[in-house]
Amino acid sequence: MDLNHEIKQLEAVHREGSDKVFTMYLNTDPSDPEQQGGEWKIQFKNGMRNFEQYLEEANNKEELKSFQLVKQKVEKFIRGNEQEFRKGVIVFATADEEVWFAARVQLRLETAFFWQETPVLDQVKKLKKDYPKAGIILVQQNEVKFIESYLNEINETKSFELDLETDNWREKTAMGPGNPSIQKDNLQSRYEANKHRWYKKIAPMLDKHAKNNDWEKIYVIGEPGSSQSLAEQMNKSIDRIIQKNMLDHEESKILQEVFG
Template identity: 75%
Template sequence: MDINKELEYLESVEREGPDKVFTMYLNTDPSDPEQQGREWKIQFKNGIRNFEKYLEEADDKEELKSFQQVKQKVEKFIRGNEQQFRRGVIVFATADEEVWFATRVQMRLQTEFYWQETPLVEQLKKLKEQYPKTGIILVQQNQVRVIESYLNELEMEKNYELDIEVDDWREKTAMGPGNPTIQKDDLNARFEANKHRWYKSLAPKIDKQAKDRAWENIIIIGEPGQAQAFQNQMTKQVDEVINKNMLDHEASKILGEIFG
């Protein structure tokens, strides 16, 4: 999902007449104390009903018809996706489908509903700023793990391991062989003697990924000395270094450490 393109388009939309734009930000976060009973269902129902009631009382038949067409599309999306809801739902929609943007997101939202001439994109902008496309590089001696996150979602993951026998990095796969066994003390000694050369041979690959995949933020995580050693070999600017060993942690826990 390219939020930059979506935002550019949504900000250009301005409707006239009865077919206005529906905007919805819906908090569905199960970890939110206010959502323990799936209260979002009631909030969604009430939000829709309030617009319908207002248009009925205004006796605006054309606009009511447009809104009810949008309502059907949005309700269909909710029914079809509620079992996979994450922390929030964002919808922008018009009856003629000139505008249709509906997505589940891994960020908590403030529940809001709008029906007006233009989409309300302020929350979407804030999410883009808070959760940019981020390259996370986890280092642990002869192992490097690369995670790409966008809008707090895992987009890509790669794992590299230095083959001590041939002194070269290889990308690990589920079917790939493990690194030859090496005693910890031997590895520690060889790492201290060779870490700058080892990391220098891998860093250009990570720099290229950062450029090709348009990372807006780069974070390195690793124990003191290891994280800084890798940072020193990169040409791309590193925005943050976190001195923790999290190489083997679940991606969700790593994202939680960074984004909260």
């Protein structure tokens, strides 16, 4: 999902007459104390019913027909995806299907419904701003890992380890042999003498990945010596350095540390 593209398209939408644009932000976060009993289902049902009742009372038959077509499409999406809901659901829709955008997101939303000439984009723009496509680079002496995240979800992770026999970085796998023969004291002495040269070797790969994957923000996390040294070797601008050793932390905890 590319929100930049979607927002640009939605900003151009302006409908006249009875076929308006439906906007829905629905909080389905099971960790929200207000959602423990699946209250979102009641909120969804009430939100749709309120629009329908209003249009019936206004005796606006054409607009009611348009809304009911949208309602059918949205209800079908809800039924078909309910078991895979995350923290929120976003929908933009028109009866003629010129507009149809429906997404499950790993972010809590404020439940709101709109039926008007233009889509209401405030919350989706805030998500784009607060949770951009980002590269989170974790470093710990002879190990480097990056996490690519977008909208608080992980797109990709890769881990690298310096082969201390060849002085070359290699991608780590679950079955990788590591460097078991290098004692901690020996590694520490070699690290202090070689860290700038080591990080200079891996920095171009990180820069290339950031460019090819359109990272909007870059964060480096590691102990003071490691994080600062790696950041200095990269050509890409670093948005924030977090001086903590988090390389072995759960990825969800790392996202929480970066985005709060």
